[in-house]
Amino acid sequence: MRDTFVKTLISLAKGDRSIELVTGDLGFGVLKPFWEQLPDQFTNAGIAEQNMASLAAGMALEGKTVFIYSIGNFPTLRCLEQIRNDCAYHKANVKVVCVGGGFVYGALGMSHQATEDLAVMRALPDVVVMAPGDLVEAEECTKAIARHPGTCYLRLGRGGEKRIHGELKGFGVGKAVRVHDGEEVAIFSTGAIFDEVEKAYEILSQQGVFPAVYTFPTVKPIDNEVIKQCCLDTSLIVTVEEHNIVAGFGSAVAEVMAETDGKAKLMRVGLHDEYSVLVGSQKYLREQYGINGRSIAEQVIDRLKQMGYR
Numbered sequence: 001m002r003d004t005f006v007k008t009l010i011s012l013a014k015g016d017r018s019i020e021l022v023t024g025d026l027g028f029g030v031l032k033p034f035w036e037q038l039p040d041q042f043t044n045a046g047i048a049e050q051n052m053a054s055l056a057a058g059m060a061l062e063g064k065t066v067f068i069y070s071i072g073n074f075p076t077l078r079c080l081e082q083i084r085n086d087c088a089y090h091k092a093n094v095k096v097v098c099v100g101g102g103f104v105y106g107a108l109g110m111s112h113q114a115t116e117d118l119a120v121m122r123a124l125p126d127v128v129v130m131a132p133g134d135l136v137e138a139e140e141c142t143k144a145i146a147r148h149p150g151t152c153y154l155r156l157g158r159g160g161e162k163r164i165h166g167e168l169k170g171f172g173v174g175k176a177v178r179v180h181d182g183e184e185v186a187i188f189s190t191g192a193i194f195d196e197v198e199k200a201y202e203i204l205s206q207q208g209v210f211p212a213v214y215t216f217p218t219v220k221p222i223d224n225e226v227i228k229q230c231c232l233d234t235s236l237i238v239t240v241e242e243h244n245i246v247a248g249f250g251s252a253v254a255e256v257m258a259e260t261d262g263k264a265k266l267m268r269v270g271l272h273d274e275y276s277v278l279v280g281s282q283k284y285l286r287e288q289y290g291i292n293g294r295s296i297a298e299q300v301i302d303r304l305k306q307m308g309y310r
Helices: 002-015 028-037 049-061 077-088 117-122 135-147 191-206 224-233 249-258 282-288 293-306
Strands: 019-023 042-044 065-071 094-099 128-130 152-156 177-180 184-189 212-215 218-220 234-244 265-271
Touching: 002 019, 002 028, 002 094, 002 135, 002 152, 019 028, 019 049, 028 042, 049 065, 049 077, 049 094, 077 094, 077 117, 117 128, 117 152, 117 218, 117 234, 117 249, 128 135, 135 152, 184 191, 184 224, 184 249, 184 293, 191 212, 191 234, 191 293, 212 224, 218 249, 224 234, 224 249, 234 249, 234 293, 249 265, 265 293
Parallel strands: 019 042, 019 065, 065 094, 094 152, 128 152, 184 212, 184 234, 234 265
Antiparallel strands: 128 218, 177 212
């Protein structure tokens, strides 16, 4: 996703001189093509994320569209007050980009694991929160936030993610993407955990369960219509996120369901209000915390049995 983001931003910035990229002294191997081709639209703010956010707010209020870039929690939790007071409050055209959402940097410990960022950023008024599920969504999300006025948050994976979608038509902020049709069960996911949901779909299909699958590249504003329709059409909605289930994507879905008449029950898959005390690769940590493909499928089957469907 990193390379896709940078390539897309370069293309956008060549056509719009108001676009600026500011890094917190990270990502040079990936960002090198940008500063080589667009040196006058690139700034290294140093290891000073709070200053980076305030700098971006000032540039934005002078007419720039500013992307700030760092890894894990650094562009969000480290400078939350500056994002809130300087960027969001003023509706400044600042686009906060996190590379390495969830357990991407799991080998570096909990300080680098971004597992509360969606909750924190969606709590800020009028801030758009996006988390693409594959390379196609990453490109479309980058274009969407560049066009969208005001402060936005873009949560990316790192690298090596697959292209799962073909061409996406009608992509927009606040729109979910239907991947598979299905009955009785609907699985919703946001972010790069989408590849594990696809594995879960394959396992479930082999066991005679064919869930509808939707990816939500936008967490806020969330696609109310898809959620409401699935409340009416299915018996179980499953949300999957590489994030704490408290106040995250699953909570956003729950808020809509609580105000909707429908038969569907909700099951949230993610971290259960805990920090990871384990250190290891993203694949290892997903397995340990029950958010890999096999575990997702097993949890769906168990819940269906409890509901009397298996």
